[in-house]
Amino acid sequence: MWRRVLRPQVTGTAGFFWRSLFTMKLKSSEFQSLFTDGLSGLAELFEKHQYELRIAGGAVRDLLSGKRPDDVDFATTATPEEMKRMFLSAGIRMINNKGEKHGTITARVHNENFEVTTLRVDVEMDGRHAEVEFTTDWQKDAERRDLTINSMFLGLDGTLYDYFKGHEDLQNRKVRFVGSAEQRIQEDYLRILRYLRFYGRVVLEPGDHEPETLDAIRNNGRGLAAISGERIWVELKKMVVGNHAAHLLEQIYDLELAQYIGLPPDGNVEEMKRVWENAKDHSPKPMTVLAALFRCPEEVEKMDVRLKVSREEKTLAVFLVKQRRELHKSQDDPDSLKPFADFIIDSREMDSKSKVCELLKYQGEDKLLAELSRWTIPRFPVSGHDLRRMGITSGKEIGSTLQELRDIWKKSRYQMEKEELLSHIKP
Structure with missing residues (x-):
């Protein structure tokens, strides 16, 4: 059942405007399955001390999509100090205090860890980090989030709190920033890549971007140069194995973002699109898709300096760039798997078979990939x-x-x- 409440909202210098708060009751089996002894104990504790506790962000999105979330984050009106006093009085152990300065307390209840974060409002942003203040206003916390589909809360009674039509966007397979795309991006430039990643997860067809969103990304792309390579790589590698990866990587080049995120400025986009078509049905590794953009091993080295990828990821990219033309099936030998088997035997490396499987995905050799997957060294x-x-x-x-x-x-x-x-x- 839906309920709509009109209320005024303020967003920085944007002034007042009216936004509808939509609520509904969720009673799905995925939602009910979250109520372990740990969560029930946590909920009872917050209720006893009269603090509100709701599920936040991506877990709400997943539940509304009919999925049981892998990770569940919680938001509360209690401050970190209030949570600590509450947990200590109940004899509940707290772990990993690194998130406390950002308002997050991790409590261990019935052998489960629960991350609970105080509602926040941004008071100062530099495009990479934000200084925050705590609040008890759920709408203000929702307002500081990046995308409408990530700005919803779910009460433990199943009530959905949706201030920015996130549920409607999710139903319509739309990805939109909360409020002004320009403002949201300038608060944290990494949101450019988060937008593209979630576009691949939510939107049915490529090419359905709102023009003003693409303009905001293009105008602010250079801000990505100040974002750490590790943060960029987390988003990028999720994007390139999701839906519409070829389209999204092409967008990165069309929007002139590549130079800021470690990809070659003149990357081979056509080769990448061909490789994606070859590999997309075989769960390619992120670097298998990205390797198509590199024209030589030196470009892989430059990428690694910027993104600080793992040794395994870097060596796979170098291998693919070096071997994509050299190591291929023989047209004359009836045993077309032989060149690949010989390479694996000769290399004597533990991961050689895995690398060759990625090469076969790159090359679109579906039959040989199936044979090699069954082959025991x-x-x-x-x-x-x-x-x-x-x-x-x-x-x-x-x-x-x-x-x-x-x-x-x-x-x-x-x-x-x-x-x-x-x-x-x-x-």
Whole structure:
């Protein structure tokens, strides 16, 4: 059941305007499944001390979409000090006090951790961080959030509190900033990438952006240069494996954002679009899609300096850029998997099979990808110990003999057993 309440709202210098507060009752099984002993105990404690407690942000969005959220954040009218006194009096342990200066207290109730954050209002922003003050006004807290679909609250009785038509946007598959897109972006420039990421999660078809939103992004894109690479990479790698990834990466280039987020300014967008079509149905890793933009390994190095990706992610990108043209199926050999199997055997690296699978996704080799996924890396049956038993003691000779036997083993399609291989050693 819906209820609408009209109330005045203030947003900085924007003046007064009327916004509708929509409420409804949610009774889904996904919502009911959240009520563990821990959450029930937490709810009873806040009710006893007469503080409001609601589910906030992304968890509300997921529940309204029929999904059980992986993480649930809570908002409250209680200040951090009030929460600490309340938890201490109830004998509840608090952990990870790093979030306290931002208003977040993490309490452990019935072996579950609950992050509860005091309602806040921004008082000073520099495009990267915000100085906040605590408030008891739910609407003011909603106003400081980025997107309408992330600005809703859900009471523990199932009541939805929606100040900016977030539920309507979710139903209509729209992604909009709360209030002025320009203002929201200038408060935190990372919201540009968050907008694009959520666009991929929510919108059904690419290319359905509001022109004023794209204008606001284009006008403020250089602000991303001041955002840390780690924060950018968190958003970027989620975006490139979501829906419409090719369209969103193309938008990044159309909006002239690439130079600020570690991507090559003249990235190969057409190659990226082709690779995305090849790989999208096979759960590619983020770097598999992004590698298509790089024209040489040096561009991967520049990206790493900006984004500080993991060693595994960087080596995958370098591998794909180097091998995407060199390592491919043979047109003459009926065993088209052989070049890839040989590469894996020769590399002797733990993650070589995983890298080659990503290469096959990149190349669009669906059949070979299925074959390689089923293939078990064979174990070379001969060791240096076997050669020493045959009287070969020189380390150099052992090394060269093992390599000769590996070549013979490879030609046998890895079928030859130890004794047969050892028979090739000349006395």
